[in-house]
Amino acid sequence: MPDPTSFPADDALNMAKQVHPESVGTLRREQLTPEAAAAPQGHDVPGHNHGTDDGHSHDHGLSGANRYRWPGLSLVLLLSGLALDYYHVGFFTGFVRLVWYGAAFLPVGWQVLKAAVLSIPSGNVFNEFLLMSLATLGAFAIGEYPEGVAVMLFYTVGELFQDAAVNRAKRSIRALLEIQATEVTVVRDGQSLVLDPRQVQPGDTIEVRPGEKVALDGTLTQGPASFNTAALTGESVPQTKQTGEVVLAGMINQDSLVRVLVTAAYQDTKLARMLAMVQDAVGRKAKTQQFITKFARVYTPIVVALAALLVLVPYFVVDDYVFRTWLYRALVFLVISCPCALVISIPLGYFGGIGAASRAGILFKGSNFLDVMRELDTVVLDKTGTLTQGVFAVQQVQPAPGLEAAWLLRLAGALETKSTHPIARAVVLHVGAAAGVPVESVEEIAGHGLRGRVEGHDVLAGNAKLLSRFSVAYPPEVDEVDDSIVVVAIDGQYAGYLTVADAPKADAEQTVRALRADGITKIVMLSGDKDSITQRVATELGIAEAHGGLLPEDKARYVQQYKEAGHKLAFVGDGVNDAPVVALADVGIAMGGLGSDATIETADVVIQTDQPGKIVTARRIARATHTVVWQNIWLAFVVKAVVLVLGAGGLATMWEAVFADVGVALLAILNAVRIQRMRF
Numbered sequence: 001m002p003d004p005t006s007f008p009a010d011d012a013l014n015m016a017k018q019v020h021p022e023s024v025g026t027l028r029r030e031q032l033t034p035e036a037a038a039a040p041q042g043h044d045v046p047g048h049n050h051g052t053d054d055g056h057s058h059d060h061g062l063s064g065a066n067r068y069r070w071p072g073l074s075l076v077l078l079l080s081g082l083a084l085d086y087y088h089v090g091f092f093t094g095f096v097r098l099v100w101y102g103a104a105f106l107p108v109g110w111q112v113l114k115a116a117v118l119s120i121p122s123g124n125v126f127n128e129f130l131l132m133s134l135a136t137l138g139a140f141a142i143g144e145y146p147e148g149v150a151v152m153l154f155y156t157v158g159e160l161f162q163d164a165a166v167n168r169a170k171r172s173i174r175a176l177l178e179i180q181a182t183e184v185t186v187v188r189d190g191q192s193l194v195l196d197p198r199q200v201q202p203g204d205t206i207e208v209r210p211g212e213k214v215a216l217d218g219t220l221t222q223g224p225a226s227f228n229t230a231a232l233t234g235e236s237v238p239q240t241k242q243t244g245e246v247v248l249a250g251m252i253n254q255d256s257l258v259r260v261l262v263t264a265a266y267q268d269t270k271l272a273r274m275l276a277m278v279q280d281a282v283g284r285k286a287k288t289q290q291f292i293t294k295f296a297r298v299y300t301p302i303v304v305a306l307a308a309l310l311v312l313v314p315y316f317v318v319d320d321y322v323f324r325t326w327l328y329r330a331l332v333f334l335v336i337s338c339p340c341a342l343v344i345s346i347p348l349g350y351f352g353g354i355g356a357a358s359r360a361g362i363l364f365k366g367s368n369f370l371d372v373m374r375e376l377d378t379v380v381l382d383k384t385g386t387l388t389q390g391v392f393a394v395q396q397v398q399p400a401p402g403l404e405a406a407w408l409l410r411l412a413g414a415l416e417t418k419s420t421h422p423i424a425r426a427v428v429l430h431v432g433a434a435a436g437v438p439v440e441s442v443e444e445i446a447g448h449g450l451r452g453r454v455e456g457h458d459v460l461a462g463n464a465k466l467l468s469r470f471s472v473a474y475p476p477e478v479d480e481v482d483d484s485i486v487v488v489a490i491d492g493q494y495a496g497y498l499t500v501a502d503a504p505k506a507d508a509e510q511t512v513r514a515l516r517a518d519g520i521t522k523i524v525m526l527s528g529d530k531d532s533i534t535q536r537v538a539t540e541l542g543i544a545e546a547h548g549g550l551l552p553e554d555k556a557r558y559v560q561q562y563k564e565a566g567h568k569l570a571f572v573g574d575g576v577n578d579a580p581v582v583a584l585a586d587v588g589i590a591m592g593g594l595g596s597d598a599t600i601e602t603a604d605v606v607i608q609t610d611q612p613g614k615i616v617t618a619r620r621i622a623r624a625t626h627t628v629v630w631q632n633i634w635l636a637f638v639v640k641a642v643v644l645v646l647g648a649g650g651l652a653t654m655w656e657a658v659f660a661d662v663g664v665a666l667l668a669i670l671n672a673v674r675i676q677r678m679r680f
Contacts, residue, residue: 070107071156077104078149085146101145108149108156109136126300128338134304135334139654142324142331147654151335154662181215181249187259197249198266206260208253217248217269218260228252270592270600303337310648325650332647335657336640346629352675353625360680361609362618363592369604372587374622378562378569379520379615380581382555383527383534383548385574386591387511387541387612388502392422394430395483395503399496408496410437412461412488414454418442423484423500424450427461430498445469449486460489467494482532501533507613509541514616522567526555526581555581570605572615589615620680628675632668639664 081100084092092100116129132155139148184197185207192207197215200206205221208214214227223243229251238254241247247260249269266272307330315321350367357364364370384390399408413431416424418439442452448469449462460466464487467474474494478487483499515523525546527534534548547558555571559581562569571578571585579602582588590603591610600606607614643660646652652660 067160071153071160074104074108074149074153074156077101078146078153081149082146097145098140101140101149104149105136105140105145105152109133109152112152112155113137126297126304128300130304131300131334131338134307135331135657138327138331138334142327144328144654151654151658154658155338157662181213184215185209200262200266202262202264204262206262208258208260210253210255210257212253214247214249214251214253214260216260216262216266217246217264217271218262220245220247221259221261223258225256225258226254228254299339300337303334307331307333307337329647329650332652332654332657333644335654336643336647336652336660338661339636346632346672348669349625349629349632349672349675352628352672353621356624356675356678356680357618357621360614360617360621361607361611362614362621363606363608364618365604365606369587370622370625372568373570373605373618374626375568376570376587376619377520378522378524378567379515380524380526380559380562380569380571380585381543381612382571382573382578383525383529383537384502385610386572387508387525388504388537390502390574392426392484392500393503394426394498395501396499397496398498400494403495405496408488408490409498411454411457411459411490411495412486412498414439415442415450415452415459415461416486418452419444419450423486426500427486427498457490458492461486463487482530482536502529504537504541505610505612507611511612511616512542514613518616518619522562522569524558524562526550526558528552552578552580556584559584570615572612574610589618617680621675624675624678624680628671632671635668635671636664 077100081092081097081104084100085097112129113133116127116133119125119127119129132152136148136152139145139151181197183194184200186193186195186200187205187207200216206216206218220241220243223245224240226238226240227247228238229248239251246263249271264270310330310333311323311326314326315323347367350370353370354364354367364373381387397405397409399405409431413427414437416427416431419425437455440453442450444450445462445466448466449460451458451460451466451470453459460470460472463485464474464478467487467489470489470492472489472492472494474487474489478485478497481497481499483501486498486500488495488497512523523543523545525534525538525541525543527537527546527548528550529548531548534546538544538546547554550558555578559569559571563584563586568586570587570589571581572589572591573579573582574591578590582590582604583602587605588603589605589607590600592600592606592608605618607618640660643652643656647657
């Protein structure tokens with residue numbers, strides 16, 4: 001607790017929020033400290049710095065060593081006073097006793113009293129500050145000094161624990177902030193300049209030394225190189241990037257010096273957008289949070305009214321009415337009724353769920369989506385880039401009878417090096433070093449393929465129409481192949497073919513099984529690819545319903561039909577054409593690594609690792625969060641109800657009231673923090 005005579009910056013900001021809350025949102029996030037910037041936008045609201053907007057605050061200006069110094073002083077004075085009372089020391093009576101306990105009260109009570117007064121002009125009267133102020137000042141008024149000090153002291157200690165819990169929940173978000181590089185080496189006119197990343201523009205080339213963080217998104221201009229991506233994806237296995245491949249801000253170079261051609265400005269990197277998503281997440285509240293917020297606004301004034309009635313009504317119905325006795329019971333009633341456990345532990349539970357998900361490589365854009373994720377019964381998935389790798393690869397090599405596959409690959413691969421088509425690149429990648437042979441007289445025939453001379457042989461490589469154009473006969477089964485195909489002719493004779501397809505991701509089949517076991521009753525795959533390919537992939541993965549050859553509006557139509565049939569569904573996609581469908585679903589999920597910017601911006605949940613298996617992980621986190629939140633709700637209601645009845649009947653003192661308020665709040669906080677320790 002700060003010096004009561006001081007007025008630190010934190011208090012000035014809190015006062016500004018209470019008196020002129022509309023002005024607080026004008027602060028730019030770059031003006032804030034890393035800790036403040038880590039707090040989701042919309043999280044700080046008048047009178048409550050822990051994320052609720054019901055007017056309750058748990059930041060009373062305590063900072064640094066002061067957080068413990070003043071409560072420690074109060075504790076020492078309280079224990080000393082209790083000892084003096086116990087041993088009936090002669091001087092410790094009357095005015096001296098009042099001053100002693102008053103000195104014990106001020107270090108922990110001054111900020112609460114001030115906050116109660118400052119909240120009045122904004123209309124936020126009925127809050128925990130008022131409850132605590134009335135209860136403790138009332139205790140002093142009837143001579144119960146030690147109990148008045150104890151209530152405020154334990155309340156303040158509870159706040160410290162709550163602050164620690166919130167900081168723990170924010171740790172993963174602060175870790176994201178810390179992976180942003182603060183400087184970058186730029187190569188301009190042959191010179192290396194160290195600049196702020198904000199000064200670098202797309203088109204610049206930056207150098208990244210071993211152990212350094214990549215500051216901006218770009219493409220690797222010299223490779224291969226190995227990068228640690230754990231901070232972005234949660235995966236500890238390094239990724240090897242080849243020349244021309246994408247590297248992202250936040251990755252750590254593990255090899256020798258590399259250069260990266262910047263493709264995005266500092267504020268447009270995927271990392272910057274991810275941070276913005278997480279920072280805004282808690283501002284979108286779950287239904288449970290919204291209910292508790294509304295409940296607390298009604299509950300607190302009712303409690304104050306009941307406490308007043310508890311003092312007044314017995315005067316008319318009790319024969320031996322003693323004002324001091326019934327006032328004490330009313331004060332106990334006020335302390336018990338403080339809704340801290342609800343208004344703090346519930347948002348903290350959701351915040352913990354968002355933090356746990358971010359560590360697993362899953363970004364929830366709001367706590368409300370944790371609830372919806374748990375309620376799903378249908379998952380609709382795009383094929384390419386979601387269930388499959390999104391990268392063409394050679395699946396089969398079928399040489400003509402009498403020819404060797406190695407020779408066919410050597411000639412075809414050499415010719416395909418002269419094309420930039422994705423299928424041609426897949427063939428070259430498959431062939432590897434064997435493709436580095438001289439190629440002459442290359443001719444690209446649009447829509448058909450390539451013609452050229454390789455090692456003294458005339459080679460054709462393309463689709464079946466290319467062979468027909470040059471009157472080369474080929475077996476009829478070539479036309480029956482579903483996959484993309486590269487048909488090869490050598491010296492005017494059919495030489496075989498290669499199939500090129502997009503292979504399923506390693507965890508795709510397991511994801512389908514896990515979703516089904518997790519209670520998802522309907523799993524559907526939608527794709528713009530040929531229906532024959534879509535059905536084959538669906539069969540391979542164990543998906544019963546699949547539709548191919550779809551345009552974006554066709555996917556949207558299917559999703560709308562499922563919603564109209566009463567299904568609660570998530571759509572998972574990655575391409576720019578998936579953005580409208582992602583927006584239409586109850587929960588839109590985007591693959592954040594390979595996904596398009598439009599889809600990532602539209603989605604409610606972003607999977608940074610591009611692993612479909614993370615859908616199951618997200619549901620487990622959502623269920624765990626829901627369980628913890630409702631455990632806290634029932635704990636708070638049951639304990640408070642019991643002690644409220646006991647307090648009204650005179651069977652509970654201020655000490656029981658402290659447990660019902662601060663004790664239950666601490667138990668709820670500790671329960672919420674459990675989410676951070678769970679393994680999913």
